[in-house]
Amino acid sequence: xxxxxxxxxxxxxxxxxxxxxxxxxxxxxxxxxxxxxxxxxxxxxxxxxxxxxxxxxxxxxxxxxxxxxxxxxxxxxxxxxxxxxxxxxxxxxxxxxxxxxxxxxxxxxxxxxxxxxxxxxxxxxxxxxxxxxxxxxxxxxxxxxxxxxxxxxxxxxxxxxxxxxxxx
Numbered sequence: 001x002x003x004x005x006x007x008x009x010x011x012x013x014x015x016x017x018x019x020x021x022x023x024x025x026x027x028x029x030x031x032x033x034x035x036x037x038x039x040x041x042x043x044x045x046x047x048x049x050x051x052x053x054x055x056x057x058x059x060x061x062x063x064x065x066x067x068x069x070x071x072x073x074x075x076x077x078x079x080x081x082x083x084x085x086x087x088x089x090x091x092x093x094x095x096x097x098x099x100x101x102x103x104x105x106x107x108x109x110x111x112x113x114x115x116x117x118x119x120x121x122x123x124x125x126x127x128x129x130x131x132x133x134x135x136x137x138x139x140x141x142x143x144x145x146x147x148x149x150x151x152x153x154x155x156x157x158x159x160x161x162x163x164x165x166x167x168x
Contacts, residue, residue, distance in 0.1 A: 001067065001101045003109065006046060006057035011039035013059075013066050017091050025151045026127045027088055029158070054079065057086075060102045067093055068102040072110060075120070082116035087130070099133045107137065111165040118164050122147070125157040139163045 014037070018024045021035040032041045046057050053073060060068035071085045084106055089098045110116040121139065123130050125146075139161040147158045 001060050001062045001098065001105060003058045003060055003070075003102075003105050006059050006069070008039075008043045010059045010066065010069065011042045013090070014042060014069050014088060015039050017088055019091070021152075023091075025156070026124050026130075028086060029124075029149050029156075030151060058106070060098070060105070062098075066090070067098050070102055070106050072106055072114075074114075074116075080115070080117040082110040082114060082119045084110075084119060084121040087121070099130070100136060103133065103137055107163065107165075116165070118162055120160065120162045122158045122160055124149075125159055131159070131161075134161050137163065 018027060018037050024030075024035045024037055028037070032038075032045060049055050055071065055073040057071045058069070059066055060070070068087075068089045070087050073083050073085070075081045075083045084103065087099065087103060089102065107119055110119050119139075121134065123134060125131075140163070142160040142162055145160040147160070149156045149158055
């Protein structure tokens with residue numbers, strides 16, 4: 001698997017992978033408005049956000065084609081805390097370890113290339129498989145730090161997780 005920069009035509013894949021409303025909200029917490037996600041909304045967002053902050057939208061590919069998507073951005077002025085987001089794998093290829101591989105690639109890039117000293121992400125408590133994936137990669141839950149989102153009339157807890165790369 002390899003990462004490359006996101007292209008507008010990648011939006012079609014992402015939109016097709018998010019067929020269920022619950023998956024959509026777990027993925028973006030409704031940032032793009034009401035379900036369903038559209039290619040136009042996604043591309044409009046990425047064109048705008050990338051102008052204002054250091055932000056990388058990335059597409060994952062393997063020998064069979066496009067398999068995933070992830071974003072990275074710094075959350076501090078010193079550019080030492082890197083935030084991962086919008087982690088998504090082709091739903092037809094779940095169970096192949098692609099999510100773990102995708103996040104591991106982003107972690108490596110963040111540490112080795114971008115110089116991140118800490119990597120963070122948020123995951124909804126109801127997204128058990130994603131939580132297990134992140135924990136297997138060394139992410140730990142931040143104590144006493146979670147946020148509640150009101151989604152479709154329900155309270156969803158978003159857990160903050162972090163990874164601190166080992167010192168070389």
